[in-house]
Amino acid sequence: MLQYMKAEADQVRVPAIDAEISNVSRRGVLSGLLGATGLVLSVRFSPADALEHLKPYPTGGLKMPDGVVSNPHVFIAIAPSGDVTIVTHRSEMGTGIRTSLPMVVADEMCADWSRVHLLQAPGDEPKYGNQDTDGSRSMRHFIQPMRQCGAAMRQMLEAAAAAKWGVDVSLCRARNHEVALLDKDEKETGKVLKFGELAEAAMAVPVPAPEAILYKSPDEFTLMGKGEVQIADLHDITVGKAGYGADVRLPGMKYAVVARPSVLGSKVKSYDAAAALKVPGVHSVHEIEGIFTVPRKFGQLGGIAVVADTTYAAMQGRDALTIEWTDVDNASYDSVAFTKEMSETAAKPGKVLRNQGDPDAAFASAKDVITAEYHGQHLAQAPMEPLVAVARIADGKAEIWSSVQSPYGARKDVAEALKMPLENVTVHVSLLGGGFGRKSKWDFMLEAALLSQKIGGAPVLLQWTREDDIQHSFYHTTSVERIEVAVNDAGKVTGWRHRTVSPSIVSTFKQDDGYQFPIEYGMGFVDVPFDVPNIRCENGQAMAHTRIGWFRSVSNVQRAFAVQSAVSEVAHKLGRDPKDFLLELIGPDRAIDPKTSGFPDDFWNYGEPYEEFPINTARLKNVIRVAAEKAGWGKTLPARQGMGIAAHRSFASYVASVVHVRIDDDGTIRVPHVTSVVDCGFHVNPERIRSQMEGAAVMGMSNALYSGITFKNGAVEQSNYFDYNVTRMSNFPENVAVHIIDAPWGVHAGGVGEPGVPPFAPALANAIFAASGKRLRNLPMGDKLA
Amino acid sequence: MPTITINGEVREFNGDPNMPLLWYVRDMLNLTGTKFGCGAGVCGACTVHVNGEAVRSCQTTLGDASGKSVTTIEGLSPDGNHEVQKAWRKISVPQCGFCQAGQIMQAAGLLAKNRAPSDAEIVEAMSGNICRCGCYQRIHEAVRLAAGGV
Numbered sequence: 001m002l003q004y005m006k007a008e009a010d011q012v013r014v015p016a017i018d019a020e021i022s023n024v025s026r027r028g029v030l031s032g033l034l035g036a037t038g039l040v041l042s043v044r045f046s047p048a049d050a051l052e053h054l055k056p057y058p059t060g061g062l063k064m065p066d067g068v069v070s071n072p073h074v075f076i077a078i079a080p081s082g083d084v085t086i087v088t089h090r091s092e093m094g095t096g097i098r099t100s101l102p103m104v105v106a107d108e109m110c111a112d113w114s115r116v117h118l119l120q121a122p123g124d125e126p127k128y129g130n131q132d133t134d135g136s137r138s139m140r141h142f143i144q145p146m147r148q149c150g151a152a153m154r155q156m157l158e159a160a161a162a163a164k165w166g167v168d169v170s171l172c173r174a175r176n177h178e179v180a181l182l183d184k185d186e187k188e189t190g191k192v193l194k195f196g197e198l199a200e201a202a203m204a205v206p207v208p209a210p211e212a213i214l215y216k217s218p219d220e221f222t223l224m225g226k227g228e229v230q231i232a233d234l235h236d237i238t239v240g241k242a243g244y245g246a247d248v249r250l251p252g253m254k255y256a257v258v259a260r261p262s263v264l265g266s267k268v269k270s271y272d273a274a275a276a277l278k279v280p281g282v283h284s285v286h287e288i289e290g291i292f293t294v295p296r297k298f299g300q301l302g303g304i305a306v307v308a309d310t311t312y313a314a315m316q317g318r319d320a321l322t323i324e325w326t327d328v329d330n331a332s333y334d335s336v337a338f339t340k341e342m343s344e345t346a347a348k349p350g351k352v353l354r355n356q357g358d359p360d361a362a363f364a365s366a367k368d369v370i371t372a373e374y375h376g377q378h379l380a381q382a383p384m385e386p387l388v389a390v391a392r393i394a395d396g397k398a399e400i401w402s403s404v405q406s407p408y409g410a411r412k413d414v415a416e417a418l419k420m421p422l423e424n425v426t427v428h429v430s431l432l433g434g435g436f437g438r439k440s441k442w443d444f445m446l447e448a449a450l451l452s453q454k455i456g457g458a459p460v461l462l463q464w465t466r467e468d469d470i471q472h473s474f475y476h477t478t479s480v481e482r483i484e485v486a487v488n489d490a491g492k493v494t495g496w497r498h499r500t501v502s503p504s505i506v507s508t509f510k511q512d513d514g515y516q517f518p519i520e521y522g523m524g525f526v527d528v529p530f531d532v533p534n535i536r537c538e539n540g541q542a543m544a545h546t547r548i549g550w551f552r553s554v555s556n557v558q559r560a561f562a563v564q565s566a567v568s569e570v571a572h573k574l575g576r577d578p579k580d581f582l583l584e585l586i587g588p589d590r591a592i593d594p595k596t597s598g599f600p601d602d603f604w605n606y607g608e609p610y611e612e613f614p615i616n617t618a619r620l621k622n623v624i625r626v627a628a629e630k631a632g633w634g635k636t637l638p639a640r641q642g643m644g645i646a647a648h649r650s651f652a653s654y655v656a657s658v659v660h661v662r663i664d665d666d667g668t669i670r671v672p673h674v675t676s677v678v679d680c681g682f683h684v685n686p687e688r689i690r691s692q693m694e695g696a697a698v699m700g701m702s703n704a705l706y707s708g709i710t711f712k713n714g715a716v717e718q719s720n721y722f723d724y725n726v727t728r729m730s731n732f733p734e735n736v737a738v739h740i741i742d743a744p745w746g747v748h749a750g751g752v753g754e755p756g757v758p759p760f761a762p763a764l765a766n767a768i769f770a771a772s773g774k775r776l777r778n779l780p781m782g783d784k785l786a
Numbered sequence: 787m788p789t790i791t792i793n794g795e796v797r798e799f800n801g802d803p804n805m806p807l808l809w810y811v812r813d814m815l816n817l818t819g820t821k822f823g824c825g826a827g828v829c830g831a832c833t834v835h836v837n838g839e840a841v842r843s844c845q846t847t848l849g850d851a852s853g854k855s856v857t858t859i860e861g862l863s864p865d866g867n868h869e870v871q872k873a874w875r876k877i878s879v880p881q882c883g884f885c886q887a888g889q890i891m892q893a894a895g896l897l898a899k900n901r902a903p904s905d906a907e908i909v910e911a912m913s914g915n916i917c918r919c920g921c922y923q924r925i926h927e928a929v930r931l932a933a934g935g936v
Contacts, residue, residue: 093882235866238886240887310813435882695920699920721828
């Protein structure tokens with residue numbers, strides 16, 4: 001038995017707990033009790049609820065496939081040199097999560113960040129916990145397990161030092177990549193053991209049980225919340241060395257592109273590859289069978305692949321193919337006609353998803369009813385890096401390299417497609433050149449794996465072109481949102497009726513019935529946080545005729561646009577200030593009670609337990625007030641300028657945006673200033689939160705003014721960035737000022753990647769109205785006023 | 787046989803002169819810092835310098851570049867410390883980073899011609915480079931910083 005474990009009961013000291021609990025340091029806690037299992041246990045603070053601000057709390061992470069893992073042996077390796085390697089198991093697509101989660105580990109274990117190296121985990125959820133990097137979940141679900149992981153490692157290092165010195169572990173204190181020996185007065189003796197010297201022994205120490213883990217108090221954090229850590233890949237990115245999906249190079253690797261059907265469900269009837277095979281550099285042409293059974297899930301579309309020496313030759317070969325495709329029903333999909341149908345559906349009562357009070361009576365007795373309809377087109381995620389995967393099969397084992405948001409889900413489907421056991425398939429994760437939801441659907445990886453199989457397992461890089469990306473996405477849905485607001489004689493809102501009509505994402509996973517699912521109507525629809533006595537949310541039917549999928553912020557995009565535009569419209573009709581009116585509609589500070597507010601029984605709260613992550617109106621109102629104050633809301637602006645405000649809760653975070661618009665003489669809509677205030681609870685890397693909010697304004701502007709995917713005869717009408725437009729520097733939110741609400745550990749970490757997008761478009765529309773008197777209700781609005 | 791100088795090294799090529807420079811540097815020389823974003827000259831991810839001028843390598847054929855000197859992101863600075871690269875790091879410009887090699891090459895091309903660009907000149911020069919993550923505010927600031935010396 002190790003010497004440090006020989007603790008005596010009389011050595012246990014109970015720390016003094018100051019009145020100011022936040023000043024209590026973990027250093028006041030004594031560890032070193034020998035537990036019956038041989039683990040190092042700690043003395044718990046007493047009373048336990050005095051530690052409210054450090055208490056573990058449940059998150060939806062526990063219910064995700066494979067849950068969370070916090071074992072330091074899985075995530076941390078310490079070399080004898082002292083170099084620390086931290087495994088980063090979530091995919092990096094620009095949020096900075098590859099840096100931020102290891103920061104949590106390094107902080108708790110007292111590692112010197114400059115000596116930390118990162119290792120990207122392959123897809124293996126039973127080992128690492130859930131890896132589906134989507135839904136703004138990474139920090140929300142893994143901040144606690146990563147703290148636990150780092151803290152356990154620190155205690156193992158301290159225990160190893162105690163054993164080497166033959167002292168009680170309470171005299172061993174980790175700090176700055178070494179463990180210091182303390183005297184009885186807790187003063188440093190000058191003796192230290194470096195992490196590298198302790199590495200081997202520490203790894204042999206049993207991992208402390210969760211209840212024995214001692215956490216830093218927030219005032220001891222060195223990295224978390226400090227805002228001084230740059231992303232780990234920054235240098236490599238600036239010198240062209242950062243590795244993305246298409247940067248993988250294997251000996252003998254070929255390059256391939258695929259010709260796919262322009263209409264969903266269409267199959268290859270016949271094809272002629274003769275001309276393609278004559279293109280210099282082209283090796284072979286293969287049909288890849290598509291998945292045509294419904295639901296298709298992330299199954300490949302099917303088509304004809306051209307394998308060549310270079311991507312260029314493969315593209316030329318594809319151009320030379322002659323393919324005849326089968327006719328399918330989806331060829332009738334026409335965006336203009338479909339929007340008209342959705343609008344007609346929205347004018348009629350739909351399936352009631354939320355009913356509070358007696359909306360019919362409220363509307364019957366209203367003095368005024370204000371009705372507005374808001375339209376949204378499909379969107380393509382269009383990350384800068386087009387989809388790409390490299391596959392190789394050798395000795396019965398498949399390896400895939402890809403920029404994928406969900407490597408384990410992909411691995412399972414690749415194994416199934418190749419008819420190989422899961423353990424024989426490896427999915428390596430590169431950096432992602434953006435994702436925005438598209439790269440959580442792995443059809444492109446299935447194509448690469450199947451193609452490699454067809455060419456005898458040879459390594460092949462399967463590249464999607466930009467046209468492939470724009471024309472074969474899993475699109476953000478198209479929508480009609482109709483809102484009716486009843487106002488009484490006193491100018492108070494007495495009724496709120498919102499109808500949504502929109503093809504469902506779930507059509508990708510289940511037989512489509514044309515209705516929305518909890519994961520969609522929980523996003524800014526049934527959870528509308530207004531203090532209105534009579535509320536009804538209805539859903540009209542709309543069938544999917546293309547692949548529908550997640551796009552950054554998902555249903556919140558169209559719901560926040562409609563709801564927050566409508567609030568400003570009603571404020572204007574009533575002669576009220578939009579900000580004051582919005583605050584009044586939200587009403588008193590409270591956690592909204594879904595049960596007494598008529599929410600559906602299957603209300604989905606971003607997968608989080610509602611008690612831990614309630615809809616908190618005080619936090620929502622706070623971001624609105626702070627945004628208004630920082631933006632100088634109410635100040636007099638020159639002619640053809642105006643401010644708009646909008647606020648939205650999504651992914652367990654709260655964001656308010658004030659957009660300042662200037663209309664140029666030629667009608668061009670300019671955005672000289674944006675104020676974004678985010679309350680995402682406790683936060684780790686404020687520098688990256690600011691960058692996410694800045695970027696959210698830019699993507700919000702793309703959604704608001706520029707981007708739209710439309711279908712004609714079942715095919716997408718756009719093909720590249722020249723007709724699927726996105727924000728460029730020629731017209732961008734020039735100055736986005738971001739304010740992060742300071743929050744202690746006790747305010748649970750919320751999402752960051754997505755919540756910034758939804759309020760931007762309505763704030764912009766409201767600002768355009770303030771500047772010009774023109775109310776724009778259809779996305780994209782275009783960047784010029786007529 | 788036609789030659790191209792890539793990052794100071796003279797290369798002979800005997801392939802298709804219509805092949806875009808992008809695919810030559812990426813697939814044949816394995817210089818993967820230059821990115822494929824659109825293939826149509828509308829996103830700027832593939833920007834390199836040809837005789838010091840920032841161009842889209844997806845729209846520049848090997849024939850166009852024949853006899854000329856090409857610089858890719860890998861060759862912009864021997865130690866990665868071109869003033870634009872330093873400014874990019876100082877301001878923590880990138881999010882996903884994919885477009886940034888093209889952005890940096892575009893900015894370096896601008897500053898090589900115009901040491902003190904105005905805000906409007908920066909906007910004009912950089913508007914052909916898309917950043918879907920939306921780093922424009924920081925890109926603009928970094929170009930201004932690089933112009934002033936880092």
